[in-house]
Amino acid sequence: MPKLKIEDLARIREQARRATLLREGAGRVKITVHLGTCGIAAGGRNIMTAVLREIEERNLHDVLVTTSGCAGLCSREPMMTVEVLGQPPVKYVDLTEGKVKEIFAEHIVGGKIADRYALAVGSERVM
Amino acid sequence: MPYRVHCMVCAGTGCVSNRSLEVRDALENEIRKRGLQDEIQIVTTGCNGFCAVGPLMVVQPDGIFYQQVSAKDVPLLVEEHFIKGRPVQKLLYKPPEAAAPIPKMSDIPFFKHQRLIALRNRGLIDPEKIEDYIARDGYQALVKALTEMTPEQIIEVITKSGLRGRGGAGFPTGVKWQKVRQAKGEPKYIICNGDEGDPGAFMDRSIFESDPHSVIEGMLIGARAIGARYGVVYIRNEYPLALERIQIAIQQAREYGLLGENILDSGLDFDISVTRGAGAFVCGEETALIASVEGRLGDPRARPPYPAEYGLWGKPTCINNVETWANVPPIILHGWEWYSQIGTERSKGTKVFSLVGKVRNTGLVEVPMGITLRQLIYDIGGGIPGDKKFKAVQTGGPSGGCIPAGMMDQPIEYIAPDGKREARDYLDLPIDYESLTDVGSMMGSGGLVVMDEDTCMVDVARYFLAFTQDESCGACTPCREGTKLMLDILNRIVDGHGTMDDLRALEEIAWVVKQTSLCGLGKTAPNPVLTTLKYFRDEYLAHIEAHKCPAHVCRALNTYRIDPVICVERGHGCGVCRRECPEKAIFGEKNQPHRIDQTLCKKCGVCVEVCHFNAVIVE
Ligand SMILES: Cc1cc2nc3c(=O)[nH]c(=O)nc-3n(C[C@H](O)[C@H](O)[C@H](O)COP(=O)(O)O)c2cc1C
Ligand code: FES
Numbered sequence: 001m002p003k004l005k006i007e008d009l010a011r012i013r014e015q016a017r018r019a020t021l022l023r024e025g026a027g028r029v030k031i032t033v034h035l036g037t038c039g040i041a042a043g044g045r046n047i048m049t050a051v052l053r054e055i056e057e058r059n060l061h062d063v064l065v066t067t068s069g070c071a072g073l074c075s076r077e078p079m080m081t082v083e084v085l086g087q088p089p090v091k092y093v094d095l096t097e098g099k100v101k102e103i104f105a106e107h108i109v110g111g112k113i114a115d116r117y118a119l120a121v122g123s124e125r126v127m
Numbered sequence: 128m129p130y131r132v133h134c135m136v137c138a139g140t141g142c143v144s145n146r147s148l149e150v151r152d153a154l155e156n157e158i159r160k161r162g163l164q165d166e167i168q169i170v171t172t173g174c175n176g177f178c179a180v181g182p183l184m185v186v187q188p189d190g191i192f193y194q195q196v197s198a199k200d201v202p203l204l205v206e207e208h209f210i211k212g213r214p215v216q217k218l219l220y221k222p223p224e225a226a227a228p229i230p231k232m233s234d235i236p237f238f239k240h241q242r243l244i245a246l247r248n249r250g251l252i253d254p255e256k257i258e259d260y261i262a263r264d265g266y267q268a269l270v271k272a273l274t275e276m277t278p279e280q281i282i283e284v285i286t287k288s289g290l291r292g293r294g295g296a297g298f299p300t301g302v303k304w305q306k307v308r309q310a311k312g313e314p315k316y317i318i319c320n321g322d323e324g325d326p327g328a329f330m331d332r333s334i335f336e337s338d339p340h341s342v343i344e345g346m347l348i349g350a351r352a353i354g355a356r357y358g359v360v361y362i363r364n365e366y367p368l369a370l371e372r373i374q375i376a377i378q379q380a381r382e383y384g385l386l387g388e389n390i391l392d393s394g395l396d397f398d399i400s401v402t403r404g405a406g407a408f409v410c411g412e413e414t415a416l417i418a419s420v421e422g423r424l425g426d427p428r429a430r431p432p433y434p435a436e437y438g439l440w441g442k443p444t445c446i447n448n449v450e451t452w453a454n455v456p457p458i459i460l461h462g463w464e465w466y467s468q469i470g471t472e473r474s475k476g477t478k479v480f481s482l483v484g485k486v487r488n489t490g491l492v493e494v495p496m497g498i499t500l501r502q503l504i505y506d507i508g509g510g511i512p513g514d515k516k517f518k519a520v521q522t523g524g525p526s527g528g529c530i531p532a533g534m535m536d537q538p539i540e541y542i543a544p545d546g547k548r549e550a551r552d553y554l555d556l557p558i559d560y561e562s563l564t565d566v567g568s569m570m571g572s573g574g575l576v577v578m579d580e581d582t583c584m585v586d587v588a589r590y591f592l593a594f595t596q597d598e599s600c601g602a603c604t605p606c607r608e609g610t611k612l613m614l615d616i617l618n619r620i621v622d623g624h625g626t627m628d629d630l631r632a633l634e635e636i637a638w639v640v641k642q643t644s645l646c647g648l649g650k651t652a653p654n655p656v657l658t659t660l661k662y663f664r665d666e667y668l669a670h671i672e673a674h675k676c677p678a679h680v681c682r683a684l685n686t687y688r689i690d691p692v693i694c695v696e697r698g699h700g701c702g703v704c705r706r707e708c709p710e711k712a713i714f715g716e717k718n719q720p721h722r723i724d725q726t727l728c729k730k731c732g733v734c735v736e737v738c739h740f741n742a743v744i745v746e
Contacts, residue, residue, distance in 0.1 A: 003383070006392075013267075015258075019133065025189065064131070
């Protein structure tokens with residue numbers, strides 16, 4: 001390992017930023033991929049892979065991905081919920097890898113909800 | 128692909144001894160088996176402080192806290208949580224009286240009330256990866272200190288921040304640095320005191336284990352400030368994991384050029400070596416420690432000259448505690464204004480305490496100075512287990528004293544920072560260096576032992592004195608002979624042979640030892656005796672005059688008796704005590720009341736332990 005310069009420190013810090021944010025539970029966008037039995041059967045795993053690949057290719061540092069069980073709408077799986085900080089969550093249904101790409105471009109990066117794939121804006125209240 | 132889940136498995140000493148590494152291995156296997164190795168990262172961290180419920184792990188980004196995880200829980204955990212996103216209920220933390228578990232770490236009372244500065248990275252980084260440290264602003268304070276600040280400015284910031292030594296005495300750190308900077312002699316040295324000899328204290332170990340680079344960065348900043356060329360980290364050999372991690376960290380820092388020559392092209396030369404101590408309490412004392420580093424017997428010497436002028440190899444030396452060093456980088460990075468807002472008027476910042484004894488949540492906690500005993504024991508500690516009464520809290524380890532809860536409703540006079548006198552409950556006493564000294568105890572390294580009604584205060588004093596007596600190096604007469612005499616007297620008292628003359632002698636010797644000993648060990652060794660004499664004199668009197676131990680701890684003073692009614696009606700004279708008594712001192716027939724022959728009874732207490740019906744009464 002060559003000797004570090006001050007710029008190198010900044011670079012290492014920037015590279016590891018994603019991990020740090022994730023561990024602090026902080027992020028601008030939270031994506032929940034529904035991976036109940038139904039979600040997995042409908043191909044949810046591929047959606048997860050597509051989501052993670054998008055994050056990598058676009059070098060996004062502020063997007064957290066979690067999973068959840070069945071959302072109670074098995075016929076519309078695979079599904080994911082996108083939650084931009086300070087905005088109501090949006091549920092996207094009948095997903096394909098291509099649609100995930102578009103949602104990333106329009107909503108997650110672009111900031112505009114991809115209406116045509118969205119089921120609903122907002123979500124049910126829990127308790 | 129980026130990881131979507133970081134599973135932070137605690138690999139501090141406590142959790143490792145509860146087999147957390149097996150959990151980690153099982154996780155890695157299971158994750159590979161399910162093809163999730165590119166999505167889920169398993170990270171081993173240092174101690175999280177809640178060792179009592181270990182092995183523990185935290186799953187991020189959700190912050191779900193799992194406790195008492197074993198390798199066999201892993202398949203379910205991976206299936207339910209990592210795949211389906213459902214936290215596993217049975218592994219969540221549930222406070223004893225609560226109806227529902229608390230899934231998130233940040234909601235658990237034990238963690239919620241803490242404020243982490245020295246332990247800022249605990250549980251968040253892999254201590255064996257320098258990149259993890261850098262990611263959390265690591266070495267940024269060093270950059271600032273090297274590029275934007277003069278040595279004088281660094282010392283000014285540390286002084287104004289109000290940081291005081293966390294090794295016990297609370298000496299202002301900036302003042303010490305200034306002294307070493309001004310002292311004549313080259314090269315200058317920096318020492319990190321990680322001897323941590325107080326029984327029950329483990330904050331320094333925890334810092335080494337969870338965030339070793341924070342200590343290195345602190346020392347580097349210190350080196351720049353005082354102009355030191357070499358550093359020494361002194362750790363006791365009983366801390367193998369801490370030793371390993373600091374050595375790895377030093378190695379990584381060297382490879383990155385953060386130790387060595389011309390660090391970050393700034394012209395600063397500084398390197399650190401590690402010295403292992405053999406685990407003598409007195410070697411935590413600075414002059415003894417220096418002797419030990421030089422390869423001599425760890426004997427203290429009279430001060431002055433202080434190490435600041437005449438330290439390691441006779442050169443100016445700045446010695447600070449591990450926790451003190453770990454506090455330095457955030458202060459430099461965020462400024463003295465930020466730091467000095469935290470804490471009390473005279474004691475700034477936070478302090479790490481090891482909360483142990485008769486309290487529900489034992490562990491390591493970092494809290495702002497000025498927190499009250501009540502908050503610490505009840506809010507964070509969860510109170511006293513069982514329906515026992517809170518009796519006292521011992522602070523400062525063997526050099527500290529006992530603060531009674533018996534005075535809870537009898538307010539003491541507290542002199543507020545502005546000089547105003549006000550009455551306060553002991554429990555509501557804000558903890559800082561001065562307030563603890565005012566009540567006859569001390570901060571020490573931050574040990575906090577909570578005691579309930581089943582604790583005998585004479586026995587407690589005897590316990591701590593036995594420790595210091597054993598650890599006394601013998602160099603000076605008052606400490607060597609005085610602690611021995613005191614211990615003899617205390618042993619007589621707990622055996623029921625103490626007299627009032629003994630009590631008078633005990634007090635007198637205690638003051639002599641306190642005032643005339645050579646080093647801090649002897650000067651503070653009588654504190655447990657003096658505070659218990661002050662606040663719990665009646666217990667001493669009960670032992671001496673009535674030959675009774677009110678807490679029934681001192682067995683020689685107990686009388687064991689079997690309640691004939693309970694024995695027959697509930698136990699039907701089961702006879703387990705008769706069979707188990709090693710002295711064959713118990714007589715009786717089945718279905719008949721049993722009886723202890725007091726002339727044969729050696730008061731071992733086995734009958735109490737074996738009786739299922741609580742028929743044995745201790746008086
Ligand atoms: C008997 C005795 C034991 C001590 N043990 C320790 C110790 O384990 N760790 C420590 O940092 N300081 C210990 N000290 C205090 C050191 O002498 C010294 O004051 C301290 O390391 C200075 O660092 P600080 O200003 O950062 O607290 C001990 C002092 C005495 C008298
Ligand atoms: S070792 Fe895991 S919490 Fe202390």
